[in-house]
Amino acid sequence: MTKETIRVVLCGDPGVGKSSLIASLAKGKFVEDSEGKFGPVVIPKDFSASPYSPKNTILIDTSDNDTDELYKELKIADVIWLCYCDKESYERISLYWMVTFRSLGLNLPVIVSRTKCDDYEDSTVTTSPYDTKVEDEEFIPILIDFKEVDNCIKVSAKTQFNINQAFYLCQRSIIYPISPLFDSRLGEFKPQTVSALKRIFLLSDYDQDGYLSDRELSNLQKKCFKKSIDINEMQFIKQTFMTLSNSQLAESHTELYVTGKGITEEGFLFLNKLYVEKGRHETIWGILRAFYYTDSLSIKVEVLYPKLNIPATSSVELSPIGYRFLVNLFLKYDTDNDGGLTQDDLNKLFKCTPGIPHLWLATNFPYSTVVNGRGCITLQGWLAQWSMTTFLDYKITTAYLVYFDFQEDAKIALQITKPRKFRWRNGKYYRSTVNDRKVFNCLLIGKSNCGKTSLLESFLGRPYSEAHLASVIPHICVNSLELKGSKQYYLILQETGVEELAMLENKDKLKNSDVICLMYDSSDPDSFSYLVELFEKYKEQFESLPVILVASKADLDKQQQRCHIQPDLFAETLFIDHPLHISCNWINSLNELLIKITETALVPIKAIPGLPEEASYSEEDYKQASILLASSVGFISLVTFAYIKWQHYYKHS
Template sequence: MTKETIRVVLCGDDGVGKTSLIVSLVKGRFISNLQDVLSPVTIPRDFSSSPYSPKNTILVDTSNVNPSTLQRELKNADVIWLIYSDHESYERVSLYWMMTFRSLGLNLPVILCKNKCDEYGEHSASATADTKVEDEEFIPILMEYKEVDTCIKTSARTQFDVNQAFYLCQRSITHPIAPLFDARVGELKPLVVQALKRIFLLSDKDQDNYLSDEEVTALQRKCFSRSIDINELNFIKRTLLDISLPSQEYDGCVLYEPEKGVTKDGFLVLNKIYAEKGRHETTWGILRAFQYTDSLSIMDKALYPKFNVPETSSTELSPKGYRFLVDLFLRFDRDNDGGLNEHELALLFRCTPGLPKLWSESNFPYSTVVNYRGCITLQGWLAQWSMTTFLDYKITTAYLVYFGFEEDARVALQITKPRRMRRRAGRLYRSSVADRKVFNCFIVGNPKSGKSSLLESFLGRPFAETYSPTLRPQMAVNSLELKGGKQYYLILQEFGGQENAILENRDKLKKCDVMCLVYDSSDPESFSYLVELVNTYESLQDLPIVFVALKADLDKVQQRCYIQPDEFTELLFMDHPLHISSTWPSSLNELFIKITEAALIPGINTPGFPPESKVNEADYKQAIMIVGSTIGFISLLTFTMVKLLKPFKYRRQ
């Protein structure tokens, strides 16, 4: 990206005109008698007409008298302005100067300049012949030394191309050609091809594989803040048509299709032409509008913007984020069947590094709602992103940028209020929340208790008779609606063999909004596992808990434990376990609502509070309001009675 200050070091044999070029640039005229070496000259931005120029450019004059000083300046340079003026100084470009740069380990752009071309300022008749000679000088150096960015002819005496040479020095830093174009083979480099293909896909809004006039205009406006001139657009079309004709370089390659637009190949060829003709700042304008750096990667500050999330807050999608993801889903649902199949998902993720790792680990798309053909639905798509944003919002911000979200990714997210801790009956508990829409529930229980089936049932899938042990953590996310029409997203997580490690990790437990402790009501050995967990991990008693007896459709058995489930929950001042079966839809719905309500109002679902202290905070506030209203009414009544009785008092007197 554009640097605030760049250092341009002028070097070359004595007498080639280094000092004269600097003075001619700064003064705008030629001065004959000058000192041998000038002090560094700082040129501010407004001196240059280029809108991409840095804030300051420092021109450093050098002498060959003191090699150590010259080497020090070269090592501090951002770009080297190498000057020669005759055959002898031209020979030393290869034999001495380029070898010196390499011996110093410099990897800097070099602008090669042939100075004292005074006749060009006078437009002499010999200009064409001399141009051919100088081209023959430039081409071998350009081919042999990749460091040489470009070559130019100048004259300090006649002001010929002095400003242009200075601009080329700036441009080699602000718009480097090296990352874009390989001059040796005459092709765009692989990374820029990859970036331009992505930009083409994002700009092709109707997904027809062509950039129409409207899409080209929109791209121009996004990249350069102005509409493309109709004559320039027609010139681009003619150029692409001409070079794709038979016997031309791109014979047989469709670059532009009348009535349809520019193809992907045409878009790449157009940018290759810009690079070949020295207009690569146009390509950079396109790349930078899409947040690309000089290394052709998307800027980290765009992918991962600073986002201060308090420890007890959570991150959710904002209405603008949901709207963008809905539009994205609808755009790629090409068959309008309400689901994204494998092909449509592949097209959607073409502009990204692929599926997020979190999704692959959670068995996407089966971690959320899919239709009968296994295609993710809009409901599942939004639920998946709600889960992703809650668990790791950086994934969401990065993928919003990959998908082409044109604003700061932070506006697509919102941070919930920090969760407070309150004290009741000598214990702390989490306060209720009103602004959260996404809750995280850990499903914990003995193996074979039915946790996986519970996750499957949550996603509306039929019960499977075959048992498959959980080898790695699983997640399921879905939306549900509570009374009053409010919609929430609930994340269910099962950890398999990692369960104990998760329960020991206090940082992980902070991300848990509610704990669902489940056991198999038909297995006499199942409940003792939960009793042991609660007694072992005291931190569990600081969380809201819902106890669940699964497989309620089977015969209930006495638990082989020193305490039975109902007695244990009563000891903790908790509700008795809910009896649930994956084959009873109504019981499942009751459970998921219960889990969400426990996350919304943790106080009455946290173990250890006697019944008299378990006052619903909402009811408590309502009671306070009723008491306040009653007191206010009595006060008003008293005041009115006093006013009415006051005249009678005076009459009796």
């Protein structure tokens, strides 16, 4: 996480050289007379520094004479730079300073510096910033006893020795913190780090063979550091693993590297552990941040859920880029190329995510969409499932695109439809024709046992079953269908079960529906009255959406409905089409219904209850009207001409 400003508080006994360090950093040279406490000194960001470096680093000098001021500064510090120069001040680190920090409840990284190491010359030019390995034995007890201590380093303000490196270590402890990654007491990565690195390994293993080849490792390097891997670095990696192959580690049967194949998952973790031990925290954070991890080892919320400005009457769909990515993802994990994802394929696919989305599990995935004969989701079903997910909750889609390592901003994988337009006629608002939507949502409403579940199963191409289970929980399914002109759409069918009344009472949920399908069993004389009672109770809700009447089980004997109004007359009073008679045994009738639902969603005016059609005229009617209009215009012109002539004659007579 990039911070705008870092506050570095210098602590230590009097005379250890705190003020001299600040003066050397600020002026780039040793200042002979730097007695007394300095005020805050701001060091601006160097143009060549890391993009994660802060814009400003403030150095705060402190004095033992003002304990209250010291404590105040420590409580607002980001990092503590603790200095000592001799045996007495060294012992005070354990006996006083670290005890003080802990008594204040501070949870800050501490950089320990041994100052006045004037025997060393300036090495800022030739020494790599990664070369921060502790070599002095006096540092070892401090690092072992105090986990707060991030690093130790020798410095000299007089010779400028390691001044810049020590300053860099203070910055690095904030922008590349080690504490979230590594448990220094156990000498092991923390569980969150292991999980993150394992996920990165899985995403980088493009051929899914369990190894990172040289090419895959090079691709990872380019993604994380925007440059090809250095030849010397690659040689170091290979040499390290070759050396380890004959060590005790090999005797533990832990396979780290296989010649001709590449680095294993365990090898990848071990390599990153070596970077920690060499003080190369930047390398690990460069890898983690390329995959959008924060300092708490969670993926950035703003990346998972980018902000979208969605009008109230618009919907969200996948863009062509989003569909293309999901197609490639399906093909990548369809290892046997049979056109279906087995459970093992799905397990591998979702291994780099929190798991199959809860929305999918709640809707009986994969049986909420198209599966093959073995129950494996097909490419058609895969795309339909994501189309439904994006329509119902686009945030799930953006999050999983990131989990699947979508390389660009997840927003470009989506597209927002135009806001719905409404028109006014006969005292009623109605939805106008839709031109830019490809995903529609239909709500099925009807009495229990009227055939809603069978319709859903038939929609997904599954055979009709005589067994009937009462729909207690909501059911949902999605599939694609093609209309004339080869235009493809995705249709979502929802059966609400016992939540039917709650759905009708929730106007916000109804807004997400494009069509309401009122279904009754034509062979059950008591089925239609349920719809009439429901319509009368929720008349306002029904009249705001297009409605289609459906008579199911049409292959059985038709029964007169025990209701004060019959279905055909009911439809006529609402100015909608007569019930469409369907049967799960009549495939053509089902296709006709699905097409009608989609066409109604595209042109809602066809099925708005209580909205009569505008009077229509034949071509002959228009011809006769034109002749009558022309005759009327001619007659009016003649009368006008006669009147003008009469006025002229009257004036002159």
